[in-house]
Amino acid sequence: MQAIKRKLQAYVNRCLRPILRIGWPRKICNIDFWRKINQRDITLEIRRRKFGWLGHILRKGTDSVPRNAPEWNPQGIRRRGRPKNWR
Structure with missing residues (x-):
């Protein structure tokens, strides 16, 4: 769970820095x-x-x-592999 939180925060930071024009040479801690x-x-x-x-x-x-x-709990087992495209 912590890894997902870190990745989300890194993504948000990565998106906001160019918007605010904070480039690579100007390093600012998070x-x-x-x-x-x-x-x-x-x-x-x-x-x-x-x-x-x-x-x-x-x-x-x-x-x-x-x-x-x-509260929904799906029942049953999916087939293994890629689903077939029926036409």
């Missing part, structure tokens, strides 16, 4: 970079957005797909 752009850690941002979405899901009916999606 903490100063986040402070400069007023950006939170990506894990905190994901958690905040998840809780915002949770309120919408809980107001849905009990038979709605988004409400049942977190």
Whole structure:
């Protein structure tokens, strides 16, 4: 899980640096970079957005797909290999 979080944060940093025109010779550590752009850690941002979405899901009916999606457990076994394209 930590590896995924690091990769996400690296991706966000890699996208924001060219937008803000912070090039290769000007090295800024990540903490100063986040402070400069007023950006939170990506894990905190994901958690905040998840809780915002949770309120919408809980107001849905009990038979709605988004409400049942977190508890859904697919049954059965998929076939091994590439799926055949049927025409």
